[in-house]
Amino acid sequence: MPPTWKNVRADFPVLHQTVHGKPLVYLDNGATSQKPRSVIDALVRYYEGYNSNVHRGLHALSMRATDAYEGARTRVARFINAADPAEIIFTRGTTEGINVVARSLAATLKPGDVVLTTEIEHHSNLIPWQQAARASGATLKYVPVLGADAEGGLDLAALDELLTPAVKVFAFTHISNTLGTINPVAEFCRRARAVGAITVIDAAQSIGHAPFDVRALGADFVSFSGHKMCGPTGIGVLYGRRALLDKLAPDETGGGMVVSVTYEDARWKPAPERFEAGTPNIADAIALGAACDYLDSLGRDQIAAHDAALSRVAMEKLSTLPGIRLIGPRVGAERSGLVSFAFADVHAHDVVTFADEDGVALRGGHHCNQPLMRKLGLTSTTRASFYAYNTEQEIDILVASLRRTLKFFGAG
Amino acid sequence: MSADLSELYQQVILDHNKRPRNRGKLPTANRVAHGDNPTCGDQCSVYLRLVPDAANGSDRIAEISFDGSGCAISQASASLMTTQVKGKSGAEVDALYQQFHEIVTTGNAPEEISDLAAFAGVHAFPARIKCATLGWHAAIEALKGGPEVTTETHTD
Numbered sequence: 001m002p003p004t005w006k007n008v009r010a011d012f013p014v015l016h017q018t019v020h021g022k023p024l025v026y027l028d029n030g031a032t033s034q035k036p037r038s039v040i041d042a043l044v045r046y047y048e049g050y051n052s053n054v055h056r057g058l059h060a061l062s063m064r065a066t067d068a069y070e071g072a073r074t075r076v077a078r079f080i081n082a083a084d085p086a087e088i089i090f091t092r093g094t095t096e097g098i099n100v101v102a103r104s105l106a107a108t109l110k111p112g113d114v115v116l117t118t119e120i121e122h123h124s125n126l127i128p129w130q131q132a133a134r135a136s137g138a139t140l141k142y143v144p145v146l147g148a149d150a151e152g153g154l155d156l157a158a159l160d161e162l163l164t165p166a167v168k169v170f171a172f173t174h175i176s177n178t179l180g181t182i183n184p185v186a187e188f189c190r191r192a193r194a195v196g197a198i199t200v201i202d203a204a205q206s207i208g209h210a211p212f213d214v215r216a217l218g219a220d221f222v223s224f225s226g227h228k229m230c231g232p233t234g235i236g237v238l239y240g241r242r243a244l245l246d247k248l249a250p251d252e253t254g255g256g257m258v259v260s261v262t263y264e265d266a267r268w269k270p271a272p273e274r275f276e277a278g279t280p281n282i283a284d285a286i287a288l289g290a291a292c293d294y295l296d297s298l299g300r301d302q303i304a305a306h307d308a309a310l311s312r313v314a315m316e317k318l319s320t321l322p323g324i325r326l327i328g329p330r331v332g333a334e335r336s337g338l339v340s341f342a343f344a345d346v347h348a349h350d351v352v353t354f355a356d357e358d359g360v361a362l363r364g365g366h367h368c369n370q371p372l373m374r375k376l377g378l379t380s381t382t383r384a385s386f387y388a389y390n391t392e393q394e395i396d397i398l399v400a401s402l403r404r405t406l407k408f409f410g411a412g
Numbered sequence: 413m414s415a416d417l418s419e420l421y422q423q424v425i426l427d428h429n430k431r432p433r434n435r436g437k438l439p440t441a442n443r444v445a446h447g448d449n450p451t452c453g454d455q456c457s458v459y460l461r462l463v464p465d466a467a468n469g470s471d472r473i474a475e476i477s478f479d480g481s482g483c484a485i486s487q488a489s490a491s492l493m494t495t496q497v498k499g500k501s502g503a504e505v506d507a508l509y510q511q512f513h514e515i516v517t518t519g520n521a522p523e524e525i526s527d528l529a530a531f532a533g534v535h536a537f538p539a540r541i542k543c544a545t546l547g548w549h550a551a552i553e554a555l556k557g558g559p560e561v562t563t564e565t566h567t568d
Contacts, residue, residue, distance in 0.1 A: 109503070308554070310565060346484075347481075347482060347483040347487075348452070348483070348485060349452050349454070349482070349483030349484075349485070349486075349540075349543065350483045350484045350485070351420075353417070353537065353540065357413070357414055357416075357417050364452060365451065365452045365453050366452075366453040370453070373453065379453040379454070379455065379481045379482070380452060380453045380454075405413075408413070408421070408425075409484070410430075
C-alpha cells in the first residue's frame with residue numbers, strides 16, 4: 001500500500017471526536033463522505049487568497065480564480081478520462097445533472113418512444129424520467145430486479161427483451177445506494193449502443209469508490225456529486241459526450257452562457273458554458289479538484305478493494321444476528337461498500353437511535369427508494385456504508401451495538 | 413444505556429409497541445386519514461367512527477383504531493393516542509394534543525397527565541418528535557375530514 005494509506009484517518013479532521021461520549025464511528029458514507037484536510041484547505045485558500053468571479057474580470061484575482069476553476073474542470077475530466085474538459089458541466093449535484101439531461105432529452109422524445117430505467121433507482125434517477133415521459137408522451141419501462149431480497153441483481157434476460165430500438169434513453173445507476181449491487185455498466189452501455197439508445201449513468205455511489213472511465217464504458221451522460229467523493233456539498237458534475245451536448249438546448253438561461261443577446265433573441269455558447277448560466281460554484285468546484293487529487297493519491301482501485309473487504313466482513317458478522325434480513329447481494333457475493341438490513345422486530349429508526357448512542361452513525365429509512373422498498377415488502381432498512389477511513393474494528397463496534405439493541409427489544 | 417435513551421424508551425412505550433391497542437382497520441369507520449413521515453417512511457392510518465353528541469352539538473369519537481408501520485416511538489404513540497382520545501370531541505382532542513405537543517417538545521408533563529407523560533423523553537431526541545406526533549396528526553386530520561397528512565407540512 002502507498003504510504004498515504006497509513007495516515008488516512010489522520011487526513012479527516014471530523015473523525016477525531018466523540019459522540020455521546022464514544023469515539024465517532026462514521027458509517028453513513030452513502031449519504032455523504034467526510035472531507036480530508038486538503039479539500040478544506042482548498043476552500044480556505046480560495047476564499048482567503050483569490051475569491052473573485054470567473055470569466056468576466058480582467059483583474060488579477062479574477063484571472064487566478066478562472067484558472068483554478070477551469071483547472072478543476074480539466075482535473076475532473078482526467079479523473080473520469082473524458083476526452084475534452086468541455087464535456088464536464090458543473091452542477092449542484094447528481095440530482096441536478098439528471099434533471100438537466102431528462103428535461104433536455106424530453107424535448108426530443110415523442111409518443112411511442114421508450115425511456116428505460118431500472119427498479120433499483122434512487123428517486124433522483126426515477127422521478128425526472130417519469131416527468132420526461134409525461135411531458136413527451138413517451139413510455140417509461142423498468143428492468144426488474146431479481147430475488148425476494150433483491151439479491152439477484154437486475155434481470156439481464158428481461159433487459160434483452162426490453163432494450164428494443166424504441167428505447168431512446170436507458171438510465172441506470174452504477175451502484176445501488178440501497179442494495180450495494182454493482183451493475184455491469186459497461187455491458188449496459190454496449191447493449192444500449194446496439195439499439196441506438198442514449199445512456200445516462202447515476203454514478204453518485206460509485207464515483208469516489210472505484211475507477212471510472214467514461215470512454216472505456218462508452219457512456220453518453222454521467223452524473224455525480226462532489227460530496228460523496230470527499231468534496232464539498234453543492235457541487236456536482238454532469239459529463240456529456242461532446243457530440244450530444246452540442247445538440248442539447250440549455251436548461252437554464254442567463255449570464256455567462258451566451259455569445260450575443262438582443263432584445264429579441266440570444267445565441268448560446270457551446271458546452272460547457274451553455275449549461276452553466278449565472279455565477280458558478282467556484283470555490284466548491286476548485287475543492288472538488290482537490291478531492292480528485294486526494295482520491296487518486298489513495299488509488300481508487302485500492303479504495304474499491306478496501307470497501308469490498310469491509311463489506312465482506314460486515315456481511316459475515318451481520319448474518320449471525322438473530323432475525324436479520326440482509327438486502328441485496330448475498331454473503332460472499334460481489335457488492336460495493338455498503339450493507340443494508342432489516343430486523344423482524346426492531347424498526348430501523350430505533351436501530352439508528354440506539355447506534356447513535358454508541359457513537360455509530362447509520363442511515364435508517366427508505367433511502368429515497370420507495371418503489372423498491374414496497375416491492376421488497378419493507379418500509380425501511382438500516383444501512384451501514386463504508387469508505388477509505390473505516391476499519392474492521394468499527395464493524396465490530398457496529399455489530400456489538402446492534403446486539404445490545406436487539407437484546408433491549410427482547411429480540412436478541 | 414444512557415439516561416436519555418432509557419428515558420426515551422419507557423416501559424409504557426415498549427409495552428404499547430409490543431402489544432398495540434386498537435390496531436387494525438375499523439369496519440364501522442366513517443372517517444379515515446393517513447399520515448406519512450417521508451423522512452423515515454413511517455406510516456399511520458387512523459380510523460374513526462364519529463357519532464353526533466346532541467348535548468354539545470358536536471361529534472364524538474365512538475370508536476377508533478390505527479394501523480401502519482414504523483418505529484417503536486411512532487407505533488406506541490399511535491396506540492396510546494387511541495386509548496386517550498376515545499369518547500372525546502374534536503376540540504377536546506385538539507386540547508389534549510396541545511398538552512402532548514408540550515410534553516414531547518419540552519419534556520415537561522403536567523401532573524394530571526398520566527400515560528402520555530411517558531413521551532417526555534422524546535424532547536431530548538428532536539429527530540424523533542415527528543415519530544411521536546404522526547398518529548396524532550392523522551387522528552386530527554380524520555376529525556377534520558381530511559384524507560392525508562404528512563409530517564413535513566407540520567413544524568414538528
